[in-house]
Amino acid sequence: MTVDMTNSDKQYLRGVDSGLRRAHLFDEIATAAFYIVSGSFVLLLIAFTLYVVWGGVQAISPEIFSFSETGIGNQFFNTVYLVFLSLVISVPIGIAAGIYMAEYAPEGRVTNSLRIAIETLSSLPSIVVGLFGYLVFIIMVNTQWNLFSGALAVSILSLPLITTTTYDAFKALPLGWKHGSLALGATHWETIWHVMLPASVGPIMTGIILAAGRGFGEAAALLYTAGMSTDINWSVWDITSPVCPLNPFRPGETLSLQVWASRTEATSASAGDVAAAASAVLMIMVLVFSIGARLLSRHLAKKSEGENA
Amino acid sequence: MDTSRQQNMFRREYLGKGIATVCGLFLIVLTIAIGCFLLGKGSLTFTQFDHSITEFLFSSQWKPSDTEAGGGQVGALIFIVGSILTCALALLISVPFSLCTAIFMTKISPQLGEKIIRPAVEIFVGIPSVVYGWVGLVVLVPLIKTVFHVQHGQSVLAAAIVLAVMIYPTITSVSADAIRSVNSKYIEGAYGLGSTRWQMIYKVLLPAASTGILTAIVLGLARAFGEALAVSMVIGKMRAFPDSLLAPTNNLTSAIASDMGGAMDGGEFNAALWSMALLLFIISLVFILIIHALSGRKGAAA
Numbered sequence: 001m002t003v004d005m006t007n008s009d010k011q012y013l014r015g016v017d018s019g020l021r022r023a024h025l026f027d028e029i030a031t032a033a034f035y036i037v038s039g040s041f042v043l044l045l046i047a048f049t050l051y052v053v054w055g056g057v058q059a060i061s062p063e064i065f066s067f068s069e070t071g072i073g074n075q076f077f078n079t080v081y082l083v084f085l086s087l088v089i090s091v092p093i094g095i096a097a098g099i100y101m102a103e104y105a106p107e108g109r110v111t112n113s114l115r116i117a118i119e120t121l122s123s124l125p126s127i128v129v130g131l132f133g134y135l136v137f138i139i140m141v142n143t144q145w146n147l148f149s150g151a152l153a154v155s156i157l158s159l160p161l162i163t164t165t166t167y168d169a170f171k172a173l174p175l176g177w178k179h180g181s182l183a184l185g186a187t188h189w190e191t192i193w194h195v196m197l198p199a200s201v202g203p204i205m206t207g208i209i210l211a212a213g214r215g216f217g218e219a220a221a222l223l224y225t226a227g228m229s230t231d232i233n234w235s236v237w238d239i240t241s242p243v244c245p246l247n248p249f250r251p252g253e254t255l256s257l258q259v260w261a262s263r264t265e266a267t268s269a270s271a272g273d274v275a276a277a278a279s280a281v282l283m284i285m286v287l288v289f290s291i292g293a294r295l296l297s298r299h300l301a302k303k304s305e306g307e308n309a
Numbered sequence: 310m311d312t313s314r315q316q317n318m319f320r321r322e323y324l325g326k327g328i329a330t331v332c333g334l335f336l337i338v339l340t341i342a343i344g345c346f347l348l349g350k351g352s353l354t355f356t357q358f359d360h361s362i363t364e365f366l367f368s369s370q371w372k373p374s375d376t377e378a379g380g381g382q383v384g385a386l387i388f389i390v391g392s393i394l395t396c397a398l399a400l401l402i403s404v405p406f407s408l409c410t411a412i413f414m415t416k417i418s419p420q421l422g423e424k425i426i427r428p429a430v431e432i433f434v435g436i437p438s439v440v441y442g443w444v445g446l447v448v449l450v451p452l453i454k455t456v457f458h459v460q461h462g463q464s465v466l467a468a469a470i471v472l473a474v475m476i477y478p479t480i481t482s483v484s485a486d487a488i489r490s491v492n493s494k495y496i497e498g499a500y501g502l503g504s505t506r507w508q509m510i511y512k513v514l515l516p517a518a519s520t521g522i523l524t525a526i527v528l529g530l531a532r533a534f535g536e537a538l539a540v541s542m543v544i545g546k547m548r549a550f551p552d553s554l555l556a557p558t559n560n561l562t563s564a565i566a567s568d569m570g571g572a573m574d575g576g577e578f579n580a581a582l583w584s585m586a587l588l589l590f591i592i593s594l595v596f597i598l599i600i601h602a603l604s605g606r607k608g609a610a611a
Contacts, residue, residue, distance in 0.1 A: 027505035034417045037409035038426060041477070045429045051448070052440060093332045100333030104326055114333060116597075117340035123593045124343070125535025127562050131569065131586050132343050135350065139574055156339065163336065187318070189325035210435075217437020220537040220562070224569055256439045260538050272447075279440045286435045294428065 056280020059273035072278050074230045078252035083215040085151035085248055090158045098166025099192055122160035127220040129156050134224035147252040150226025154218050158211035165207025169200035202300035206293050213289035219256035227251035228261055255282050351587025353580040354383055365584060379577040385585055387548055391560035396533045398469035407480035415488045433478035442539030445471040450543055459555045463545030466554045471543050476529035483528055487521020524603050531596040537562035561585050
């Protein structure tokens with residue numbers, strides 16, 4: 001009897017043992033799989049980056065970087081200028097809207113509609129924004145494709161981002177700061193302007209950098225707003241002239257559109273090289289911007305830690 | 310005295326408040342305006358040119374005439390199927406890998422996750438879509454061509470892979486947040502009952518984070534659906550149903566991107582393209598609603 005029991009016990013234990021062993025084997029296989037997948041993800045990013053940058057390096061020639069029809073200099077300038085214009089438009093409006101949402105908007109219907117509006121805007125496909133821009137800024141004002149319309153279209157895309165970062169930054173401030181300022185006799189707006197806004201500059205800056213980075217890569221929204229051609233003359237500085245580089249009301253192709261154009265309307269033999277160089281420049285700019293945003297937010301985190309301690 | 314005080318208050322409070330209010334309300338007005346313009350332009354196909362919504366959604370006869378007289382056919386089924394097919398395939402490829410990475414960076418090795426994976430994901434999110442499209446065109450398309458011996462490498466498969474790589478970081482970072490926010494008591498409980506880490510992950514962690522993971526997938530899907538230029542570079546832009554994953558086809562965004570410039574304003578072709586844009590807008594609203602429903606469920610469960 002006792003022997004029987006030990007036997008079944010043994011069998012039972014053996015069953016448990018093999019179950020455990022199987023569980024541990026599965027666990028180890030799964031762990032290995034997690035390491036492999038995540039490792040290959042990082043490798044993919046590195047390979048991707050190196051490929052694009054290397055492609056650009058190989059395409060380097062004095063011609064490519066020239067400010068002419070066969071180079072990417074003009075497009076680079078257009079991209080920077082367009083992002084600058086769009087930030088000039090979207091940063092003040094976005095910050096003011098974020099302030100309104102965080103400080104003034106009555107809870108309930110207004111805040112809810114604002115939330116829905118921001119969510120809708122940020123999930124709009126950029127081609128749809130491009131079409132809206134084409135209709136409103138080009139067809140309805142009866143004009144030609146121009147940089148300013150492109151900047152307006154990109155602004156629509158970056159507004160929700162800047163608004164939400166401002167809102168989050170304001171909501172993250174210690175309530176005591178606001179109350180202290182109000183208790184000293186400042187009005188609500190003075191409190192916002194002199195206390196809350198300076199205190200949230202860091203996170204808002206990070207948001208703006210991210211928005212700028214997105215603007216650099218934007219293409220679909222610019223297809224029918226900023227246009228696909230560039231005709232500028234670097235010796236003309238009369239801002240009303242259609243070939244003056246600084247005239248915002250001239251067509252201006254950006255780097256990302258140039259990459260796209262090389263696929264659809266490859267007219268010259270060097271189109272591939274141009275696209276490779278433009279991709280590499282875009283890639284490097286994105287890297288610089290995302291590393292910049294990261295360093296800035298880390299620096300600010302350290303600073304605020306120091307203040308608390 | 311009273312008026313100067315009022316003037317003072319104007320400068321000290323009302324001016325700033327007024328500007329902030331105007332800007333805040335502007336966002337709401339802008340959203341409504343975009344919706345109205347899309348609705349107005351997109352519905353012309355059905356009002357002015359007398360096409361039925363069923364024709365637009367379920368017919369594959371696409372021959373809109375580029376005139377104000379109309380009389381063409383506006384069945385957009387090929388484009389719709391192209392969009393759905395590429396996005397579904399992209400999700401199929403992307404979701405398992407994203408989940409693996411998300412679990413890795415939160416539960417297997419938070420240190421590596423924080424130091425390497427998270428910055429990598431952030432960089433991936435920022436890469437412009439045309440760069441993805443460009444690399445897809447010069448690397449992926451020739452690769453598919455030689456591996457599968459097809460005439461053109463531009464295909465549903467190429468588009469799906471490009472989209473999968475694009476939405477990978479979105480799904481990864483959002484589902485990593487969801488996994489991180491799972492109550493640690495559940496995890497400790499699972500370990501306390503003797504489960505291995507893998508058993509904890511698939512029996513406790515994933516079910517507990519499922520709502521957040523679904524949200525991540527919907528966000529990724531929304532991004533894939535709205536992507537235009539990267540897809541249009543590798544999909545082949547062939548107006549036909551694909552008979553295999555290696556066949557070229559077309560989708561909603563590519564059709565709009567490539568044809569809008571050539572379509573006369575006020576014509577039937579133009580109106581049909583606007584209807585497609587309206588469809589994209591409605592789909593993105595549906596995705597928002599799904600996300601809201603999901604987060605409502607999460608709130609109810611907690």
